[in-house]
Amino acid sequence: MKIKPASVLHSLAEHYHHDASDFLDRFDVLWESQTHKTGRIKTFVDLLMGCECELKAHAILSRLQDDAVETYKAVKAAGHRIDRIADMATFMTDRTHYDYLKDHLSGLSVFIRYSFDAYGTFFPFDYDHADINYSKTIGNCSWALQIRDHLRRMIEASNDEFTGMVSDDISQIFDQEDQMTSFMEKIRNKSPKR
Numbered sequence: 605m606k607i608k609p610a611s612v613l614h615s616l617a618e619h620y621h622h623d624a625s626d627f628l629d630r631f632d633v634l635w636e637s638q639t640h641k642t643g644r645i646k647t648f649v650d651l652l653m654g655c656e657c658e659l660k661a662h663a664i665l666s667r668l669q670d671d672a673v674e675t676y677k678a679v680k681a682a683g684h685r686i687d688r689i690a691d692m693a694t695f696m697t698d699r700t701h702y703d704y705l706k707d708h709l710s711g712l713s714v715f716i717r718y719s720f721d722a723y724g725t726f727f728p729f730d731y732d733h734a735d736i737n738y739s740k741t742i743g744n745c746s747w748a749l750q751i752r753d754h755l756r757r758m759i760e761a762s763n764d765e766f767t768g769m770v771s772d773d774i775s776q777i778f779d780q781e782d783q784m785t786s787f788m789e790k791i792r793n794k795s796p797k798r
Contacts, residue, residue: 606767606768607768607770608766608767608768608770609668609765610770610776610780611668611672611780611783612672612780612783612784612787613664613665613667613668613670613672613675613676614665614668614765615780615784616664616672616676617660617661617662617664617665617668617762617765617766618661618765618766620657620658620660620661620664621657621658621661621759621762621763621765621766622766623653623654623657624654624655624657624658624661624755624758624759625654625759626654627650627651627653627654627657628650628651628654628752628755628756628759630647630650631647631648631650631651631654631752632752634647634650635647635648635651635748641738641743644742644743645742648742648748649714651748651751651752651755652686652709652712652714653714654755655686655705655709655751655754655755655758656684656686656689656714658755658758658759658762659686659689659690659692659693659702659705659758660679660682660689661695661762662693662694662695662696662702662758662762663678663679663682663689663692663693663694663695664676664679665695665762665765666692666693666694666695672783672787673787673790673791676787676791677791678692679692684713684714685710686705686706686709686710686712687706687709687710690702690703690705690706691706695761695762696758696761701754701757701758701761704750704754705751705754705755708747708750708751709751711735711736712736712741
């Protein structure tokens, strides 16, 4: 029986991993049902958020021996910038997925989820001055599904990190909870309780 690793960073990576899976599931349900461009863009934002979350999971898994607060702050400081997060991810020695997402998503932001921002980005009055070509990106089903495939493969690559049984050592469970409480207080800029 495999025992799940117990650490603050591992737990944090697991949260991001589950978020990525949820965003991917939502994308899969909604992608083909969108009948208007802004709906399709909003659905794509779920995929974009899934990529961001899984890249953050991989970045954290790359640093399990580092300080939890410093690692979290570094990942958080990358914001929604896929290029920065992809550079931090080294969990997989083959960088194919990281580099692909970095190359194809760097110009896209989760802020395009708002209709006004989406229109300003993809459909300005003068299409020659669009920030991003809709027909070559989100409007191209093959392009979007390739992004989806890279996300799915990254999720599959880290799945084993989050499977197994929780330890039945009660002192280890309480210690893990204390560590998580201390971590949460530190990232909220509070001093830990003693």
